[in-house]
Amino acid sequence: MKVISILGSTGSIGTQTLNIVREYKEEFRVDALAAYSNIDLLEAQVREFKPKIAAIGDASQYKELKRRVGGLTYVAADREGVVEAATAESCDTVVSAIVGIAGLIPTYNAIKTGKNIALANKETLVTAGRIITEEIKKNNVKMIPVDSEHSAIFQCLAKGKQNEVSKIILTASGGPFRNRTLKELENVTVQDALKHPNWSMGRKITIDSATLMNKGLEVIEARWLFDIMPESIEVCVHPQSIIHSAVEFVDGAVIAQLGLPDMKIPIQYALTYPERLPTNGEKLNLTAIGDLTFYEPDMKKFKCLKLAFRALSMGDSACVVLNGANEEAVKLFLSGKISFLAIGDLIEKTLDKHKIISNMSIDEVSALDLWSRKTLTNLYELGCIK
Ligand code: NAD
Ligand code: MG
Numbered sequence: 349m350k351v352i353s354i355l356g357s358t359g360s361i362g363t364q365t366l367n368i369v370r371e372y373k374e375e376f377r378v379d380a381l382a383a384y385s386n387i388d389l390l391e392a393q394v395r396e397f398k399p400k401i402a403a404i405g406d407a408s409q410y411k412e413l414k415r416r417v418g419g420l421t422y423v424a425a426d427r428e429g430v431v432e433a434a435t436a437e438s439c440d441t442v443v444s445a446i447v448g449i450a451g452l453i454p455t456y457n458a459i460k461t462g463k464n465i466a467l468a469n470k471e472t473l474v475t476a477g478r479i480i481t482e483e484i485k486k487n488n489v490k491m492i493p494v495d496s497e498h499s500a501i502f503q504c505l506a507k508g509k510q511n512e513v514s515k516i517i518l519t520a521s522g523g524p525f526r527n528r529t530l531k532e533l534e535n536v537t538v539q540d541a542l543k544h545p546n547w548s549m550g551r552k553i554t555i556d557s558a559t560l561m562n563k564g565l566e567v568i569e570a571r572w573l574f575d576i577m578p579e580s581i582e583v584c585v586h587p588q589s590i591i592h593s594a595v596e597f598v599d600g601a602v603i604a605q606l607g608l609p610d611m612k613i614p615i616q617y618a619l620t621y622p623e624r625l626p627t628n629g630e631k632l633n634l635t636a637i638g639d640l641t642f643y644e645p646d647m648k649k650f651k652c653l654k655l656a657f658r659a660l661s662m663g664d665s666a667c668v669v670l671n672g673a674n675e676e677a678v679k680l681f682l683s684g685k686i687s688f689l690a691i692g693d694l695i696e697k698t699l700d701k702h703k704i705i706s707n708m709s710i711d712e713v714s715a716l717d718l719w720s721r722k723t724l725t726n727l728y729e730l731g732c733i734k
Pocket of ligand 1: 468
C-alpha cells in the first residue's frame with residue numbers, strides 16, 4: 349500500500365487524485381492533505397479520508413478548520429503547515445498539485461525528507477529545475493510526472509536508452525484561441541479564455557493554455573525532468589489532444605502515447621508506476637476520432653511560448669522571472685485589469701529588466717520570484733501596457 353500526501357487536495361488534480369484513492373482503497377491510503385482555502389471541501393475530505401494531518405495555507409482560516417475537524421485530525425496552517433503536510437512522516441509519496449510557485453518549497457522539503465513525488469506542479473521545475481533534480485539524486489527519490497504530456501514522454505522513453513533519444517515532441521491543443529488572428533486576440537474576454545476546448549482544469553493553467561505559456565512552462569519542465577537540451581524539444585499543435593506527446597529516437601523511430609484527454613490515466617500511472625492498474629473508464633476509440641491533425645505553433649500570435657524559449661536560453665534565473673511575471677500577469681488578467689495580449693507584453697518587459705544570476709540557492713529563487721512580481725506590478729502601474 350502506498351501512503352500519500354496530497355498538496356492542493358481541493359483543486360482539479362487534487363480532487364481527481366482522491367477519486368482514484370476512493371476507487372482503489374486497497375492500494376492507497378491518504379495520511380496528509382493540504383489546500384489554501386475552501387475549508388468546506390477540505391472538511392469533507394478529512395471526514396472521508398481520515399488523514400493524520402490537514403493543512404490550510406490561508407492562516408486566517410485555521411481557527412475555523414480546527415473547530416470543525418480538530419477532533420478528527422491534527423490541523424496545521426500557513427506555509428509551515430503545508431510543509432508539515434508535505435513531510436508527514438508516515439507518507440512515502442507526495443502528490444504535488446498546488447498551483448504556482450507556492451508548490452516549490454513544500455515539494456523541495458518533501459524530496460529532502462525522502463518522499464517520492466508525483467509531480468503536477470510544473471512551476472517547481474520551471475523555477476528550480478537544477479536544484480530539484482540535484483536533490484532528487486542526492487535523496488535517491490523518484491519524481492514521476494503527472495502532467496499528461498510528460499507522463500506520455502516518460503512512458504515513451506522506456507522504449508529506448510537516454511543516449512538514443514534525438515527529440516521530444518511535446519503536443520499542445522492550441523487552446524481556445526488557436527484559430528483567432530492576432531487582431532482578434534486584442535478583445536478576447538476572461539470568459540472566452542477560460543473555455544478550454546479539451547481539458548477542465550484550474551483557472552491559472554486554463555489561462556496559461558490560452559496564451560500557450562502552459563506549453564512554454566512544459567518545455568522547461570521537460571528540459572529538467574528528462575535532462576534534455578531545449579534544442580531537442582519541439583512543440584507541435586495537435587487540436588484533438590489524443591497524442592499526448594512523442595519521442596523520436598536516433599534511428600528515426602517515433603514512439604507516441606495516445607489516450608483520451610483525461611487526467612485520470614496520468615495521475616493514476618504516477619501513483620502506480622512501475623505497475624498499471626485496470627480501469628473501467630471510457631477507452632480510446634480511434635475510428636470514432638477519425639482525424640488527427642498537426643500544426644506548427646504560431647509564436648507571433650502566442651508570444652508567451654516564444655518568451656519561454658527565450659528564458660531557457662538566457663539561463664535558470666530568467667525562468668524564475670518568466671514564471672513569477674506570468675503568475676502576476678495572469679492574476680491581473682483574471683481580475684479584469686489588463687487585456688489578454690498584455691500578459692505577454694508585461695512578461696517580456698519584465699524579462700528585459702532581468703540580469704542573469706548564476707548558481708541560485710532555493711532562497712534566492714524565492715527572492716527573485718518576488719522581484720519579478722514587483723517589477724511586473726510596477727510596469728502595470730506605470731500604465732505603459734493596458
Ligand atoms: P487548481 O487551481 O484547481 O488547484 C490548486 C490547489 O492548490 C487548490 O487545492 C488550492 O487550494 C491549492 N493551493 C493554492 N495555493 C496554495 C498555497 N499557497 N498553499 C497551499 N495550497 C495552495 O489547480 P490545478 O488545475 O489542480 O493545477 C495544480 C497544478 O497542476 C498546477 O501546477 C498545474 O499547472 C498542474 N497541472 C494541472 C492539470 C489539470 O488538468 N488541472 C494538468 C497538468 C498539470
Ligand atoms: Mg500538460
